[in-house]
Amino acid sequence: MDDRVREHxxxxxxxxxxxxxxxxxxxxVAHDAxxxxxxxxxxxxxxxxxxxxxxxxGEVSRAYLQAHDGGFEVGEHERGLIESADxxxxxxxxxxxxxxxxxxxDTLAAYRAARTEIGEARMETDWVSTVHPTRAxxxxxGMAYEEYADFVYDAVLRDWEALAEEMERLKRxxxxxxxxxxxxxxxxxxxxxxGRTAVNSCASVAYDSHNLPSGEVFTAPYDTEGEVVFDVPxxxxxxxxxxxxxxxxxxxxxxxxxxxxxxxxEEVVELDDGSRRLGELGIGMNRGIDRYxxxxxxxxxxxxxxxxxxxxxxxxxxxxxxSGNDSAVHQDFIADMSGESKxxxxxxxVQRNGTFRWEDGFEEA
Amino acid sequence: MDDRVREHxxxxxxxxxxxxxxxxxxxxVAHDAxxxxxxxxxxxxxxxxxxxxxxxxGEVSRAYLQAHDGGFEVGEHERGLIESADxxxxxxxxxxxxxxxxxxxDTLAAYRAARTEIGEARMETDWVSTVHPTRAxxxxxGMAYEEYADFVYDAVLRDWEALAEEMERLKRxxxxxxxxxxxxxxxxxxxxxxGRTAVNSCASVAYDSHNLPSGEVFTAPYDTEGEVVFDVPxxxxxxxxxxxxxxxxxxxxxxxxxxxxxxxxEEVVELDDGSRRLGELGIGMNRGIDRYxxxxxxxxxxxxxxxxxxxxxxxxxxxxxxSGNDSAVHQDFIADMSGESKxxxxxxxVQRNGTFRWEDGFEEA
Numbered sequence: 001m002d003d004r005v006r007e008h009x010x011x012x013x014x015x016x017x018x019x020x021x022x023x024x025x026x027x028x029v030a031h032d033a034x035x036x037x038x039x040x041x042x043x044x045x046x047x048x049x050x051x052x053x054x055x056x057x058g059e060v061s062r063a064y065l066q067a068h069d070g071g072f073e074v075g076e077h078e079r080g081l082i083e084s085a086d087x088x089x090x091x092x093x094x095x096x097x098x099x100x101x102x103x104x105x106d107t108l109a110a111y112r113a114a115r116t117e118i119g120e121a122r123m124e125t126d127w128v129s130t131v132h133p134t135r136a137x138x139x140x141x142g143m144a145y146e147e148y149a150d151f152v153y154d155a156v157l158r159d160w161e162a163l164a165e166e167m168e169r170l171k172r173x174x175x176x177x178x179x180x181x182x183x184x185x186x187x188x189x190x191x192x193x194x195g196r197t198a199v200n201s202c203a204s205v206a207y208d209s210h211n212l213p214s215g216e217v218f219t220a221p222y223d224t225e226g227e228v229v230f231d232v233p234x235x236x237x238x239x240x241x242x243x244x245x246x247x248x249x250x251x252x253x254x255x256x257x258x259x260x261x262x263x264x265x266e267e268v269v270e271l272d273d274g275s276r277r278l279g280e281l282g283i284g285m286n287r288g289i290d291r292y293x294x295x296x297x298x299x300x301x302x303x304x305x306x307x308x309x310x311x312x313x314x315x316x317x318x319x320x321x322x323s324g325n326d327s328a329v330h331q332d333f334i335a336d337m338s339g340e341s342k343x344x345x346x347x348x349x350v351q352r353n354g355t356f357r358w359e360d361g362f363e364e365a
Numbered sequence: 366m367d368d369r370v371r372e373h374x375x376x377x378x379x380x381x382x383x384x385x386x387x388x389x390x391x392x393x394v395a396h397d398a399x400x401x402x403x404x405x406x407x408x409x410x411x412x413x414x415x416x417x418x419x420x421x422x423g424e425v426s427r428a429y430l431q432a433h434d435g436g437f438e439v440g441e442h443e444r445g446l447i448e449s450a451d452x453x454x455x456x457x458x459x460x461x462x463x464x465x466x467x468x469x470x471d472t473l474a475a476y477r478a479a480r481t482e483i484g485e486a487r488m489e490t491d492w493v494s495t496v497h498p499t500r501a502x503x504x505x506x507g508m509a510y511e512e513y514a515d516f517v518y519d520a521v522l523r524d525w526e527a528l529a530e531e532m533e534r535l536k537r538x539x540x541x542x543x544x545x546x547x548x549x550x551x552x553x554x555x556x557x558x559x560g561r562t563a564v565n566s567c568a569s570v571a572y573d574s575h576n577l578p579s580g581e582v583f584t585a586p587y588d589t590e591g592e593v594v595f596d597v598p599x600x601x602x603x604x605x606x607x608x609x610x611x612x613x614x615x616x617x618x619x620x621x622x623x624x625x626x627x628x629x630x631e632e633v634v635e636l637d638d639g640s641r642r643l644g645e646l647g648i649g650m651n652r653g654i655d656r657y658x659x660x661x662x663x664x665x666x667x668x669x670x671x672x673x674x675x676x677x678x679x680x681x682x683x684x685x686x687x688s689g690n691d692s693a694v695h696q697d698f699i700a701d702m703s704g705e706s707k708x709x710x711x712x713x714x715v716q717r718n719g720t721f722r723w724e725d726g727f728e729e730a
Contacts, residue, residue, distance in 0.1 A: 024440035029420045034396060041425045045432030050440030053420040055394045060406045060418060067410030075389035075415030080445025 001035055004153045008130070009039035012089060013047070015160050016128040016204050016212045021048040023086040026125075030056045033093030033132035040089065052081065056090070058099025065103045065111060072114035082121040087205075093132035097140045126205040130156070130212040131297065141293035154288040155213040155298055163215060164202035167285055169358060170217045170350070174198035177345035180221065180281065182306055184341035186229035189248065191221030191281060199316050201282075208316055215286025215301040220317035220324045221278050221308075224248040228308065232292050232299060232334035236264045244333050246310075252276045253310070268310055274327025280309035280317075282332075283343070283351075296332055304338040304354035366400055369518040373495070374404035377454060378412070380525050381493040381569050381577045386413040388451040391490075395421045398458030398497035405454065417446065421455070423464025430468045430476060437479035447486040452570075458497035462505045491570040495521070495577040496662065506658035519653040520578040520663055528580060529567035532650055534723060535582045535715070539563035542710035545586065545646065547671055549706035551594035554613065556586035556646060564681050573681055580651025580666040585682035585689045586643050586673075589613040593673065597657050597664060597699035601629045609698050611675075617641045618675070633675055639692025645674035645682075647697075648708070648716075661697055669703040669719035 013019045025044060029037040037053065044051045082088070100108075131137060131152065138148035174180070178194040196219045200207050203214035225248055233242040239261045246265075247255035253276045256265050268275055282300055289302040300307045309332045313324030337343065343351035355362045378384045390409060394402040402418065409416045447453070465473075477484075496502060496517065503513035539545070543559040561584045565572050568579035590613055598607040604626045611630075612620035618641045621630050633640055651666040658664065665672045674697045678689030702708065708716035720727045 022438065024442040026442060029425075031399060034422065034424070037420070037422070038424050038428045042428040042432045045429040048433065048436065050438055050443065051429065052440060052443045052446065053422075053425060055402070055418040055420040057399065057402070057418075059399070059403050060394075063403045063407040064410040064416065067407045068413065071413065073387065073415055075417060076449040077389040077391060077446050078415065078417045080449045081417065081442050084440070084442040084445045 001039065002149070004149075004157060005035050005039045005132075006042070007157050008036060008132075008153065009043045011156060011160065011203075012128060012130055012212055013040060013043040016130075017087045017089055017126050018205055019044065019047055019049050019087055019126075023047075023049045024084060025049050025051045026054060026081065026085045026088045027051050028054045028056045028088070028090045030091055030093040030132070031059075032095050032134040032136070033091040036091045036093065036132040040091065058094060058096060062100040062103055065100070065107050068107070070107060070110050072111050074115060074118055078118060079121070082118055082125070085125050087126040087128075088122050090127070090129040091132055092129065093134045094136045095134065096136050128203075128205065128210050128212055129297075137295075141295065143293070151289075151291070151293070154290070155286060155301070156288070158213070158215065158286065158288050160202055160204065163285065164200060164204070164207065166358070167200045167202055167215070167217050170283060170285070170356070171198040171200045173345050173350055174217065174219050179346055181226075181344045182228065182335070182337075182341075183344070184335065184337060184339060186231075186245075187227065187335060189224065189226040189228045191278065192223040193219050193221050193281070195319055196220050196317050197319075199314065211297055213286055213289065213298065213301055215289070215303075216282045216284050218280050218282035218314070218317070220313035221281045222325070223251045224278050225250070228335060230308075230333035230335045232305065232336055233294065234292075234296070234299065234334065235294050236268070236331065239264050241265065251278075268329055268331045271329050272327050274325045275311045275329050275331075277310070277325045278308050279311045279313035279325045279327065279330055280307070280332070282307045282309075292334075299334055300332055302334075304336065305334050306337055306343065307332045307334040309333070366404065367514070369514075369522060370400050370404045370497075371407070372522050373401060373497075373518065374408045376521060376525065376568075377493060377495055377577055378405060378408040381495075382452045382454055382491050383570055384409065384412055384414050384452055388412075388414040389449060390414050390416045390452045390454060391419060391446065391450045392416050393419045393421045393453070393455045395456060395458040395497070396424075397460050397499040397501070398456040401456045401458065401495075401497035405456065423459060423461060427465040427468055430465070430472050433472070435472055435475050437476050439480060439483055443483060444486070447483055447490070450490050452491040452493075453487050455492070455494040456497055457494065458499045459501045460499065461501050493568075493570065493575050493577055494662075502660075506660065508658070516654075516656070516658070519655070520651060520666070521653070523578070523580070523651065523653050525567055525569065528650065529565060529569070529572065531723070532565045532567055532580070532582050535648060535650070535721070536563040536565045538710050538715055539582065539584050544711055546591075546709045547593065547700070547702075547707075548709070549700070549702060549704060551596075552592065552700060554589065554591040554593045556590075556643065557588040558584050558586050558646070560684055561585050561682050562684075564679065576662055578651055578653065578663065578666055580654070580668075581647045581649050583645050583647035583679070583682070585678035586646045587690070588616045589643050590615070593700060595673075595698035595700045597670065597701055598659070599661070599664065599699065600659050601633070601696065604629050606630065611698075616643075633694055633696045636694050637692050639690045640676045640694050640696075642675070642690045643673055644676045644678035644690045644692065644695055645672070645697070647672045647674075657699075664699055665697055667699075669701065670699050671702055671708065672697045672699040674698070
């Protein structure tokens with residue numbers, strides 16, 4: 001076994017999920033995540049945790065959903081499993097990212113709706129999601145398998161403690177700031193963040209961060225004004241979009257466009273009241289991620305990018321009891337900040353041309 | 366997918382486990398049993414049952430056990446899962462039948478002891494164990510993969526309803542009988558079965574039969590007299606034994622031997638009081654199984670064989686409240702009855718040269 005598989009398991013179990021002796025852990029193993037499953041089992045044995053391994057497969061799900069008449073229910077046994085779990089580790093690793101592509105949308109929607117309580121119960125645990133590099137995921141990222149494995153481990157095997165400290169600096173700036181603006185060749189956007197709390201998403205449940213890799217600081221902006229172009233290509237609902245352009249006035253989108261599949265943007269913007277407003281401003285800080293792979297788990301954490309989401313805001317960013325932007329959607333878009341660019345908080349440049357002011361090479365002006 | 370995988374799933378779900386709409390089902394999927402997992406998922410979807418798929422892997426178990434210090438406990442979440450399950454389907458399908466070969470025996474014993482309650486809770490469900498043909502299992506059976514798949518499906522895809530009826534005939538003979546004897550070239554053994562109840566093991570929970578394939582009728586004999594030679598080779602605790610010879614007087618083994626690894630027999634016979642006496646007489650009736658593969662799941666069900674076990678008797682064979690032969694062991698041995706042989710109950714020949722008296726070709730004398 002590649003040593004990096006064991007290192008991945010150690011980061012997942014120790015740093016991310018903070019598993020301790022006697023913890024009751026569900027480990028969801030995708031078909032091709034077997035090797036990571038073995039390494040995680042070894043870690044859980046060392047610690048003296050109590051695992052149950054569940055099996056996750058797009059092909060199994062598809063077979064069940066295609067055959068079912070749609071009146072889904074959740075078993076008592078599944079409830080018993082999830083409600084008593086201390087932690088829930090999802091080891092993604094698909095054999096075919098399109099394995100369930102032909103399941104009708106309304107079947108999937110009915111299934112998900114029936115399972116809302118299971119999703120919520122899982123959120124009550126120390127849950128963490130990660131992926132094991134597989135050939136199917138390499139293909140989806142347009143990379144050779146070995147190349148993709150290097151990419152995944154560069155993103156996952158960080159010095160997370162050091163990164164968490166650096167991200168804490170940015171969090172403090174955003175927490176104390178009132179107004180943030182993003183500027184680059186095609187973007188000039190200003191948002192209010194006064195009263196909002198930034199989340200240091202450093203891939204650990206101790207920071208309320210549940211993805212591995214992570215490496216972003218995000219908050220919930222409002223009163224957005226100006227124009228932004230998202231130059232990072234991505235796939236939304238199966239359709240590729242690029243150069244998405246949004247113009248905001250008084251916090252709302254008043255104009256939009258894209259160089260391809262503009263109808264996708266229309267569907268998002270016109271969905272409901274909240275989908276015209278931003279729910280998230282995120283700043284990528286993971287320098288292990290050096291290219292786009294059309295996977296939001298990686299792309300939005302990439303250093304020298306910012307992302308904005310139309311739609312729902314995260315509660316963690318809002319003052320207690322206050323509801324932020326509400327929507328049925330949370331659609332991220334990503335802008336590259338590695339070229340000529342500025343991230344400005346209350347008039348002070350925090351990042352210029354992709355370099356933060358506390359990093360070597362930062363230019364004052 | 367091979368049509369037989371779907372047929373296997375149908376037999377397992379409909380005939381064996383009798384799954385109904387709304388049943389909460391645990392499906393334990395071995396790494397290489399994926400295809401059978403897909404077919405079972407399709408059946409469960411059709412019926413409207415609620416599955417949780419667990420992942421079973423010798424490599425995962427080994428990694429956990431090797432790393433653990435030995436103070437095992439059962440998680441509340443696992444208890445919650447098993448105790449609320451209506452049925453538990455085990456889809457075996459190893460990648461390597463020796464995957465956990467280097468786990469120390471005392472670690473394994475401690476793990477099993479800690480999990481007794483889980484095993485018992487599983488027995489409270491409608492549990493069924495089966496295997497999906499894999500390359501590792503083909504290798505263990507000394508067969509080509511395609512050849513082994515044919516072998517498994519011949520054993521599993523029977524007309525179970527017809528076989529259950531035929532087995533019921535033999536069950537009635539044994540239930541009404543007082544004395545049974547087995548004779549062939551090297552065997553002449555007589556046992557009492559008076560007051561004992563035979564089990565029609567036809568691969569269905571409706572008959573208290575939990576293996577697929579099955580196909581045997583068994584009871585609990587006592588007061589054994591005579592000599593028996595088991596000519597079917599098998600592996601006991603990792604050691605190959607052949608031509609095991611036992612001589613009984615007053616129900617107990619008074620002499621034993623084997624053409625190889627006789628020490629294995631000594632260990633079994635000398636283990637405790639009960640291991641000197643028989644706990645089971647079983648009569649194989651599955652004509653789909655036409656060769657020995659050194660797997661007790663298949664071998665003991667083979668038509669034209671009988672098997673006897675030293676040690677523990679099954680409660681189902683005993684009068685209510687009566688405890689039969691008790692022992693820490695239940696070790697089966699198998700004798701071929703396809704040559705010149707007789708199975709006699711109360712003086713009447715029930716099977717001659719492998720043919721039952723209700724079958725074509727039965728010779729009266």
